[in-house]
Amino acid sequence: xxxxxxxxxxxxxxxxxIHSSKGTVMSVPREDRLVRFYIQIDAVNxxxxxxxxxxxxxxxxxxxxxxxxxxxxxxxxAECAWWSAYRVGQRVANEFARHDRVFLAGDSxxxxxxxxxxxxxxxIQDATYESERKPVAEALINFDRDxxxxxxxxxxxNHADFLDAxxxxxxxxxxxxxxxxxxxxxxxxxxxxxxxxxxxxGLRLPDFQVVxxxxxxxxxxxxxxxxxxxxxxxxxxxxxxxxxxxSRLNQFGGWLAKSKLDVEVSLPQGGSGEFFIETITIxxxxxxxxxxxxxxxxxxxxxxRWGWNYWNVYADDESYHDGHxxxxxxxxxxxxxxxxxxxxxxxxxSVVCDLENTEAVASFxxxxxxxxxxxxRI
Amino acid sequence: xxxxxxxxxxxxxxxxxIHSSKGTVMSVPREDRLVRFYIQIDAVNxxxxxxxxxxxxxxxxxxxxxxxxxxxxxxxxAECAWWSAYRVGQRVANEFARHDRVFLAGDSxxxxxxxxxxxxxxxIQDATYESERKPVAEALINFDRDxxxxxxxxxxxNHADFLDAxxxxxxxxxxxxxxxxxxxxxxxxxxxxxxxxxxxxGLRLPDFQVVxxxxxxxxxxxxxxxxxxxxxxxxxxxxxxxxxxxSRLNQFGGWLAKSKLDVEVSLPQGGSGEFFIETITIxxxxxxxxxxxxxxxxxxxxxxRWGWNYWNVYADDESYHDGHxxxxxxxxxxxxxxxxxxxxxxxxxSVVCDLENTEAVASFxxxxxxxxxxxxRI
Numbered sequence: 001x002x003x004x005x006x007x008x009x010x011x012x013x014x015x016x017x018i019h020s021s022k023g024t025v026m027s028v029p030r031e032d033r034l035v036r037f038y039i040q041i042d043a044v045n046x047x048x049x050x051x052x053x054x055x056x057x058x059x060x061x062x063x064x065x066x067x068x069x070x071x072x073x074x075x076x077x078a079e080c081a082w083w084s085a086y087r088v089g090q091r092v093a094n095e096f097a098r099h100d101r102v103f104l105a106g107d108s109x110x111x112x113x114x115x116x117x118x119x120x121x122x123x124i125q126d127a128t129y130e131s132e133r134k135p136v137a138e139a140l141i142n143f144d145r146d147x148x149x150x151x152x153x154x155x156x157x158n159h160a161d162f163l164d165a166x167x168x169x170x171x172x173x174x175x176x177x178x179x180x181x182x183x184x185x186x187x188x189x190x191x192x193x194x195x196x197x198x199x200x201x202g203l204r205l206p207d208f209q210v211v212x213x214x215x216x217x218x219x220x221x222x223x224x225x226x227x228x229x230x231x232x233x234x235x236x237x238x239x240x241x242x243x244x245x246x247s248r249l250n251q252f253g254g255w256l257a258k259s260k261l262d263v264e265v266s267l268p269q270g271g272s273g274e275f276f277i278e279t280i281t282i283x284x285x286x287x288x289x290x291x292x293x294x295x296x297x298x299x300x301x302x303x304x305r306w307g308w309n310y311w312n313v314y315a316d317d318e319s320y321h322d323g324h325x326x327x328x329x330x331x332x333x334x335x336x337x338x339x340x341x342x343x344x345x346x347x348x349x350s351v352v353c354d355l356e357n358t359e360a361v362a363s364f365x366x367x368x369x370x371x372x373x374x375x376x377r378i
Numbered sequence: 379x380x381x382x383x384x385x386x387x388x389x390x391x392x393x394x395x396i397h398s399s400k401g402t403v404m405s406v407p408r409e410d411r412l413v414r415f416y417i418q419i420d421a422v423n424x425x426x427x428x429x430x431x432x433x434x435x436x437x438x439x440x441x442x443x444x445x446x447x448x449x450x451x452x453x454x455x456a457e458c459a460w461w462s463a464y465r466v467g468q469r470v471a472n473e474f475a476r477h478d479r480v481f482l483a484g485d486s487x488x489x490x491x492x493x494x495x496x497x498x499x500x501x502i503q504d505a506t507y508e509s510e511r512k513p514v515a516e517a518l519i520n521f522d523r524d525x526x527x528x529x530x531x532x533x534x535x536n537h538a539d540f541l542d543a544x545x546x547x548x549x550x551x552x553x554x555x556x557x558x559x560x561x562x563x564x565x566x567x568x569x570x571x572x573x574x575x576x577x578x579x580g581l582r583l584p585d586f587q588v589v590x591x592x593x594x595x596x597x598x599x600x601x602x603x604x605x606x607x608x609x610x611x612x613x614x615x616x617x618x619x620x621x622x623x624x625s626r627l628n629q630f631g632g633w634l635a636k637s638k639l640d641v642e643v644s645l646p647q648g649g650s651g652e653f654f655i656e657t658i659t660i661x662x663x664x665x666x667x668x669x670x671x672x673x674x675x676x677x678x679x680x681x682x683r684w685g686w687n688y689w690n691v692y693a694d695d696e697s698y699h700d701g702h703x704x705x706x707x708x709x710x711x712x713x714x715x716x717x718x719x720x721x722x723x724x725x726x727x728s729v730v731c732d733l734e735n736t737e738a739v740a741s742f743x744x745x746x747x748x749x750x751x752x753x754x755r756i
Contacts, residue, residue, distance in 0.1 A: 006685030010671055013688045029593055033684060077686050139474035215391035215407055293388055306411060306456050307384030310391045323701055 001083035009073040113142040198332025208327030210314035218319035241285035253296025284335040287315035379461035387451040490522040574709025587703030588692035596697035619663035631674025665693035
């Protein structure tokens with residue numbers, strides 16, 4: 001239930017799980033004065049959990065249950081914005097797709113408790129690849145079953161165990177706890193050095209702030225990589241204020257421009273402007289020490305329709321008002337070494353390799369390319 | 379004009395003023411690919427400035443002028459979203475109000491060039507007090523006249539002078555460059571120590587981030603002080619994890635609760651919930667070292683309708699994800715000393731005094747109180 005609580009419980013504006021001999025209440029502060037309460041009703045009155053009794057429940061029953069669990073703290077509702085009673089079922093479907101043309105996602109293929117906030121987060125990502133998502137749904141159901149034990153009256157939960165389970169849940173919510181196995185879309189590490197890095201094929205790209213080379217505006221990389229179906233080649237060239245480093249980067253740019261990849265590079269004679277791949281360059285020099293023009297055109301392509309592209313080159317540098325993103329550090333990269341990461345349209349990493357290993361990038365897209373042409377069987 | 383420029387000028391995504399023998403162009407990058415250009419047309423063709431010629435202007439005339447000024451850089455418009463030609467007149471009205479019941483604001487009482495982005499910023503603040511705003515309008519007009527000189531063809535502007543004028547303009551835009559003189563609404567410094575501080579009566583309260591004591595959520599103080607007509611008593615008690623400091627603060631709370639000020643304090647028997655004044659406490663202890671309950675009720679009042687108020691006590695502490703606001707430092711305060719600032723509904727500071735100087739707070743509101751009852755003459 002979502003209520004405005006009038007309570008003497010001091011931690012009501014924090015996420016809290018209150019476990020007493022009468023059961024468990026989880027409270028999550030919301031916008032304005034609202035707080036959401038999850039109350040395990042069968043822990044208070046086992047009869048109420050049966051099918052019919054659920055429909056007989058009133059909001060006062062929930063309040064009474066919460067009050068009993070939170071005693072000696074007082075609890076009243078100044079206002080009730082919403083409430084509902086549900087029965088938790090943990091189920092996973094056998095298949096998420098039929099004939100590669102009917103696709104199921106979300107509650108239609110996996111149901112679990114809403115307590116861990118996984119519903120929408122998991123379901124949106126279901127719109128990707130069944131081979132990867134079914135194991136995730138199964139892992140989520142297992143997690144949910146374990147997690148709910150902490151809310152059962154008879155379970156002697158303690159703070160450390162619960163915190164551990166809670167943090168495990170957060171890794172599902174953000175997607176950073178999921179690692180997809182090698183497949184057409186995930187290439188295992190190809191360079192020995194990459195093994196030391198925080199960029200790992202199969203994991204989601206970490207989020208970090210970078211600063212636009214052209215206008216100094218800071219942006220978080222997850223916001224920059226909007227879900228428009230594009231693959232991205234993220235290039236981390238290192239400190240491009242060093243002439244040698246810039247020249248290595250621009251060699252890579254030259255290779256890109258000549259390659260057969262469907263990548264956004266300069267379009268002297270116009271063109272559709274629609275590409276399968278774009279490059280994002282994140283260097284570790286001071287932004288003021290280099291100019292956009294110093295970078296090969298492949299990294300800031302000219303379009304006869306729109307002019308130069310000012311939104312593909314970034315610095316891992318201090319911003320004017322929002323601090324330093326420490327992108328290299330968050331990716332486990334040395335500021336003086338280079339690295340390339342191919343990122344899928346859903347934000348997961350496909351390939352990690354050295355800047356000179358153009359072969360790894362080329363062969364990943366070579367293998368993938370035919371998939372574009374696959375048509376569903378009728 | 380607002381266009382998508384296709385240009386070889388490298389700094390097109392920065393605010394730039396380009397001064398050449400052909401005149402001056404100011405460019406301001408906007409959302410998406412747009413850039414706004416201000417072009418002084420008379421500098422290119424003196425005849426075009428006459429009344430009729432202004433209406434004959436076409437967007438191509440503006441583009442030609444910009445191109446001539448920016449040469450040898452190239453410039454084309456991929457798209458033109460908006461353009462307009464205007465003549466700059468600098469005028470101020472004699473009066474901003476009649477009979478205290480007809481009030482004028484914005485372009486109806488002061489006109490100037492739009493180049494410095496002062497129009498809306500100044501006009502919204504006009505909705506306050508004529509005695510304060512007329513001198514501001516006059517100062518703005520004088521600033522604007524000086525500022526425009528930098529754009530005239532015949533003016534030998536240099537980078538240092540222009541930057542100086544530009545930064546002066548920014549202080550108008552944000553309001554932090556305006557200092558209102560002493561009046562009913564502005565009490566001159568009452569405590570010697572206050573003279574050392576960054577909180578100055580007549581200046582706008584600086585903006586800084588603080589962290590909510592109850593839920594740890596960071597908020598900027600300007601966002602917290604929403605324009606709802608309330609006066610605020612901002613209390614900076616220092617490090618309240620020290621028992622002595624907390625007890626000094628709570629003495630002030632006791633005084634507030636017993637005072638006759640129309641301040642939001644606890645309402646054991648209900649009440650309208652509408653107040654003229656609210657308190658905001660910003661302490662310098664670590665947030666985790668104190669609890670909301672440690673603070674006198676006057677600082678987090680109980681309402682029989684809504685329960686405790688969790689949104690009036692803040693810590694000047696590191697936030698979980700958004701850094702440290704350094705509120706005490708930005709206000710020029712010592713983290714171990716106390717201070718009280720009365721802030722007007724428009725965000726300007728009325729009184730600055732020590733925590734024990736309750737007399738200064740009381741007498742400010744005593745003098746002001748009758749003003750609430752004034753009715754306009756018919």
